[in-house]
Amino acid sequence: MTRLLVVDDHPTYRQGLVALLQKYEDLDVPVEAAGAADAIKKVSETMPDMVIMDINMKNGNGLQAAETICRDYPPVKVLILSVSDREEDLFSALRAGASAYVLKTATLTELVASIRAVAAGDSALSPAMANKLVREFRRGAKSSRGDLYALSAREIEILGLAARGESNKEIARACFISETTVKAHFRSILSKMEVKNRAGAVAIATRRGFISHDYAACVLR
Secondary structure, three states: EEEEEEEEOOHHHHHHHHHHHHHOOOOOEEEEEOOHHHHHHHHHHOOEEEEOOOOOOOOOOHHHHHHHHHOOOOEEEEEEEOOOOHHHHHHHHHOOOOEEEEEEOOOOOHHHHHHHHHHHOEEOOOOOHHHHHHHHHHHHHHHHHHHHHHHHHHOOOOHHHHHEEEEEEEEHHHHOOOOHHHHHHHHHHHHOOOOOHHHHHHHHHHHHHOOHHHHHHHOOO
C-alpha cells in the first residue's frame, strides 16, 4: 500500500483527485493539504510514502516545499502534478529532488502508472516533459562531459537509457545485467553527481551532455 499526501490549493480538484485515487487498492490517501506550508507540516506528522503536489499555489511555492521535503524527509518521494509545461519548472523540480513531473492533462491511468513507477523506485515524466528533456539532451550531446564526475562508460550508458525513460527492468535487459546491478550503478551515479535521485541525474546529464553525439543519436532515435 502506497500512502499519498495530495497537495493542491483548489479544493474541488484536490478532493476529486483524492476520491479517484482511493478507488485503487494499492493506493491510500489518508491526508491532504491545501498549500506548501501545510504540506510540510503534514509530512512531518504523518510521513506518507509520496507527496503529489502542484507547484503554483496561492498558499506557498510548491517547488520550495518539494525541496524542503526531499531534504528533510528523504524517504518521502515527491511527484509534481502541474499545469506548467515550462522547461524551467521541470528542471527546478528535478533539482529540488522530485522523482516525477506529470502534467494535469494526463489521464488518471497515466497518473496512477507514474505513482506506481515512483513507488517502485523509478522516475516518471509526462510525454511532453520527456520530450523537453530529450531536446535538452540532444543540444547538450555535442560535447561530452562524463569525465566531470568520473562516470564509468557503463554508468554513462545507463544514464542515457534512463534519459530515454527506460525502467530499471528495461535497462537491465538492454545491458544484459540484473536489476540489482542497475540499482547499484544508480547508487554510484547519484553519489558521484551528488544528486538525490535518478531524475536529477538525468536532468544534469541532459544539460551538460554526458553522452557523445553518436551515442545520443543511438539512444534517442
